[in-house]
Amino acid sequence: MTIIETERLTRQFVRRSRGLRRSPGRSRSLLTAVDDVTLRIEPGESVGYIGANGAGKSTTIKMLTGILVPTSGRVRTCGLDPVRQRRLLASRVGVVFGQRSQLWWDLPVRESFEILAAIHRLPARAGAMRQDELVEQLEMGAFLETPVRQLSLGQRMRAEVAAALLHSPELVILDEPTIGLDLLSKQRLREFLVAERGRHGTTLLLTTHDMGDIARLCERVLVIDHGRLAYDGSLAGLSRTVGAQRVLVVDLTESLPDLNDIPDTRHLGSEGNGLRQRLAFDAEQTTAARVLSAVSKRAEVRDLSVEEPDIEDVVRRIYSAHR
Amino acid sequence: MRAGVRTYWKLVVSGFRQESHYRLAAFAGLVANVTFGFLKAAILFATVRASGGHLAGYDVGSMSAYVWLSQGMLGMVNLSGTHELGERIRSGDVAVDFARPVDIQGSYLARFVGARVFTLLPRGLPSVVVGALTIGMTMPATAQPYLLGGVSIVLGIASSFGCVYVIHVLGFWLVETRGLQLLYMVVSGFFAGLFVPLPLFPSWLHDAAYATPFPSVMMTPINVLSGQLTGLAAWHSVLVQVAWLAGVLLLGRVLTSAGLRKLEVQGG
Amino acid sequence: MADPASALLAPYKAVLASRIRAQRSYRASFALDLGSSLLVGLVELAEVWILFHNVTVLGGMSFPSIALVFGLADMAFALADLACGHCDRLPTYVRAGTLDVFYLRPQPLLAQLVASDISLRRLARCPVGAAALGYGLVAADVQWSPATIALLAVTFLSGCAIFSALFICAAGLQFFLINGAEMTNAFVYGGRYAATQPARVWSGALKVVFGMVFPVVFAGYLPVLRVVDLPSPHPFPEWAGWAAPLAAVWAWLFAIACWRCGVRHYQGAGG
The missing domain is CATH 3.30.70 (Alpha-Beta Plaits)
Incomplete structure (x- = not known):
């Protein structure tokens, strides 16, 4: 089964620009955030999704996870319709948004994990084992009892990644996972993701501004520009194409x-x-x-x-x- | 004073301009104000009628003036107790405010007055107009109540700021000012005469209200503007407003310099 | 996890239990919150009482009868506020990205929103409503019968449902009013205020808004008319006093429709 499949996926937004002048019929312009994107990602692939700010990365991710409805075109994630079958999909996908937290800021990390285990209805034993595995792999033992609001950025990001992976999703989407992290934290997180993929065959899709992330994690790169898929292929090929x-x-x-x-x-x-x-x-x-x-x-x-x-x-x- | 009148006037204008960007918010406030206005009018008119058409100096026309002026002023005075200063003290950003060459209390006051006077356009006046057109109200026919009333409204706006400022400046010593803010919200609205005009209060509660600055925030401007208070009585209550305003601003000033000392000693 | 029902509710229980623990852990501020909530209830009751300090009968009701209306409606509102009050702060959820996070979890969005928080401090308002209700039951001319008790119980439960529905309604509409969320105060807090009034004094427009669209008049006033045996004002028939459950069903249908529209708007379906 193909993990991600889009066909001519398009998303437009209506932008109302309100000027001070009262012209008849406020100017409404149509902004195409994602434009006719067709792509397939197979199980076990690790794909970097890059593009400038506002190129359409977040809009694509929102359509893949059922948050946004496509204007036209088709999208299947894990073989499901993300909007209609959102709840089924939620147990098979894990998402890390660099800017929004899945954790409860006033609770210790451990309690957040326990609530998430209940939310995903993990059986008690399996949930505990998975949590222990993640705590060990991401070296979170030292701050497991610390309230989330007191964590450093690096610690919080590790906790966020663990939160998204707790239910062992087959597809993990990471939106700017290393933004703002120091070199060591970046390195650790990349190593963990490589290892996690090796152990469980997880499919990875990540957006990033950091070429280092792509170089160390992804064998395939998608470049989106002004909503259009501008490149799909290997990183080496990308360098060749543009002479980077x-x-x-x-x-x-x-x-x-x-x-x-x-x-x-x-x-x-x-x-x-x-x-x-x-x-x-x-x-x-x-x-x-x-x-x-x-x-x-x-x-x-x-x-x-x-x-x-x-x-x-x-x-x-x-x-x-x-x- | 480190900055001149022009600086403060610029701050007033900048507050006014900034508020003008929140048009949907202003319209939303108007809808809520007007709905509450109709409910208040219904129950208060019924009360006036139940007592034979005259109650504590009100007839239906002057009660209508009370209802719609109070709804119109709701967007202008701060009866919710919220202000950005609290968060700035908690986060330590207030140090930036202290570093500026303008007085911290004065600059916040100027911006607050500017912003709140703006709400007169999208919220205040339309509330009054809706009330006047749908229900009708008795308003004075001479100019003086409007002129003195305008002054009184600005004094009310400033007084409400002065009170809220004091609450948040206490954040230098208290871990959490949210409880105080909630307390302010409950008590200030009640004693400002937001839902029931103060003349209807039993005398002991009436006296209790006038022992606080809150009648100066809303009840006095309404009384002056609607001609409920005239002549010497009107001037007298405006003077009382000035006294309360001076009092709360002075208290805020004393607390500010104490807070600044605490900040300097402990380094935030 | 013995029965399917408790297994079904386990995710919600886990979140709510953590919210309750978090609130109680800040004892001093929680106590102050309780105190302020109690004061809110007292002031609201005082505002009704002051009117009756000036007149003896208002909108055809004496103070003990209006105390019944106030008690029923205010308690129901307090409980709805406790359970759903956070829903009408939807813009905060949208701006913080919390709503997007809800999309990534295998529960219905609305259920997650409702179960995402609980304001225990609202409990402090209940004693005020309960005292008003108790006073009203003793002092008013109540026609006691098993039917009266049933009516009060049904009204109270329906009232909780009606006010909860108003909060959900507000959440749905706030998808469209991200920067103008205050508009929903008109029927949420306006609804609470309206529910404690004798509706006989209302104009036709108010009767439509708070008697039919947002049916808060069924949460106190109309049932109390039956309890103290007073005539119903036009256009409400006498049996409307028993119709609170119907009003609750209507309010929830309306609320869910608002929520659905709001979510569709958020996802951008249909423009």
């Missing part, structure tokens, strides 16, 4: 002239008399390690960082490629 390149920034111990001749790289610029240099490379053609070793032959590298391509930038390039 990663950038290696090296700090050297001595000044060097511009490193124009490192194989498979493009020199982007130098600062501080050549003490810091920026080299763009395509992950398809070479690796960061190979670039680094080539640089090290010229001078000692004191520090380095790798910049991921910016999602907004990737989307912009896809959009211009389309026109």
